[in-house]
Amino acid sequence: MNEQSVKAIVDQNFGIRPMGVVVGVTLKGHRHYFTSGAIPLHQAKAQALLPKDRVLFIGSNTKVFTGTLLALASIEGIVNLDTPVKTLLPKGVTIQEPYGQILLWHLATHSSGFPDGQCKFGHYKFGAYPFDFEGRFLEQFIPNCAPGTYWVYSNQAFGLLGVLLSHAFSNNTQKSKSWDKSYQEWPKHVVSRITAPLGMNSTQVDYTGVEARVAQGYVIQKNGDYKPQPPPDWDLGSAGLPAGALSSTAEDMLTFLEAEMRPPEGILGQAIKLTQQPCPSPGASNNLSMGLG
Numbered sequence: 001m002n003e004q005s006v007k008a009i010v011d012q013n014f015g016i017r018p019m020g021v022v023v024g025v026t027l028k029g030h031r032h033y034f035t036s037g038a039i040p041l042h043q044a045k046a047q048a049l050l051p052k053d054r055v056l057f058i059g060s061n062t063k064v065f066t067g068t069l070l071a072l073a074s075i076e077g078i079v080n081l082d083t084p085v086k087t088l089l090p091k092g093v094t095i096q097e098p099y100g101q102i103l104l105w106h107l108a109t110h111s112s113g114f115p116d117g118q119c120k121f122g123h124y125k126f127g128a129y130p131f132d133f134e135g136r137f138l139e140q141f142i143p144n145c146a147p148g149t150y151w152v153y154s155n156q157a158f159g160l161l162g163v164l165l166s167h168a169f170s171n172n173t174q175k176s177k178s179w180d181k182s183y184q185e186w187p188k189h190v191v192s193r194i195t196a197p198l199g200m201n202s203t204q205v206d207y208t209g210v211e212a213r214v215a216q217g218y219v220i221q222k223n224g225d226y227k228p229q230p231p232p233d234w235d236l237g238s239a240g241l242p243a244g245a246l247s248s249t250a251e252d253m254l255t256f257l258e259a260e261m262r263p264p265e266g267i268l269g270q271a272i273k274l275t276q277q278p279c280p281s282p283g284a285s286n287n288l289s290m291g292l293g
Contacts, residue, residue: 006034019218019226022051024250026258033250042214042231052251054215055207057232060155061253062246064275065190066162067108067293069169071271072193078168081105081279081292085112088164090176090183095138099146105279106147107161109290113143113150114157126155126240127232131179134160134239151290155243158293162186162242169193179239186242197268200255203248206236214247 006023020037033052041054073079079088085102086095095102099113106112137156163183170182187205195203207214211231218226234245248256260276263269278289 003034007036010036020215022054022056022250024052024254024257026254026261031251031254040216041212042216043212047212049213053202053213053249055202055210055213055247055249056215057217057247058253059244061248062242062244063158064293065194065246066158066165066186066242067275067291068194068268068271069165069186069189070104070108070161070292071274072267073165073168075267075270075274079104079165081108085160085164088167089138090135090178090180092177093135093138093179096140096142097147098142100148102143102147104161104164105292107154107157107164108292109279110151110154110157111148111290112154112157113145113147113152114141114154114160116153116155126159126243127238127245128235129159129238129240131163131183131237131239134163135179155240158243159240162190163239165189165242183239184237187236187245190242190246194268195252198255198259198264200248200252203246203252203256205234205241205245205247207231207247210247213249 006025010021010023020035020039022039023034023036025032025034033050035051039051039054041049070079070081074081081104083104085104085107086097089095102112107114138160163179163186166184166186166189167176167182169189170185176182191204194200202210202213204210214231217229217231219229221227232245234241238245259269260272263272275292278291
């Protein structure tokens with residue numbers, strides 16, 4: 001394993017030349033880090049850092065962590081994979097289920113029948129998605145298929161899964177009258193129950209404490225040029241955080257990868273193993289089967 005071989009793999013697997021890539025490799029108990037292209041920091045005057053320590057926004061890899069929270073809640077007996085979504089909603093919030101109950105595992109496997117985004121309810125991005133819009137979505141959106149039958153990638157489903165798990169972990173067995181604080185603590189639970197126990201000290205939702213370590217992001221233009229982009233402006237009260245709000249480093253993500261390959265002892269290791277087991281869907285099209293997240 002050397003820089004040239006890694007560079008060849010990067011070049012081969014990116015049809016459009018990336019601005020910059022950090023590659024982390026774990027091999028026989030040793031870690032190796034490589035870079036291809038430029039990986040500047042967002043703050044120009046920030047102290048120089050090794051690429052492995054630069055904070056990157058991991059986007060939908062966040063869903064794996066939310067799926068792991070579901071596995072933890074299931075093992076702890078807080079919920080079951082088959083717990084109906086409607087049992088965890090606030091009082092007065094209804095859900096349209098014309099073809100059968102939507103269960104938690106449906107949310108975690110993109111098979112709930114929910115769409116990718118939040119549909120027609122405003123211009124909000126998921127980083128600033130109000131909880132009252134979540135309620136409006138559930139009350140008005142009508143799925144066009146039975147849950148568990150089709151795979152449709154859904155940020156909406158994973159955002160909802162995370163806020164429901166937050167409520168479940170709050171030890172609140174009673175239905176709340178509103179989307180109260182118990183639904184808004186997914187960031188706290190994902191850190192205290194997953195990233196902190198694994199020693200992932202540079203993985204977070206609120207990145208204000210690591211702003212000087214944030215790598216510069218870019219979006220590619222039609223002409224092939226790269227335009228710098230500011231870091232995501234997450235609203236920490238958004239109902240969409242569990243779908244993609246985590247930031248991390250190459251070093252922390254290798255820690256997570258190693259835990260996925262060799263789950264640790266204890267309940268977290270049990271949960272990781274559970275996420276890797278397929279959730280079968282009897283009668284599903286194309287033998288639909290997926291792990292949790």
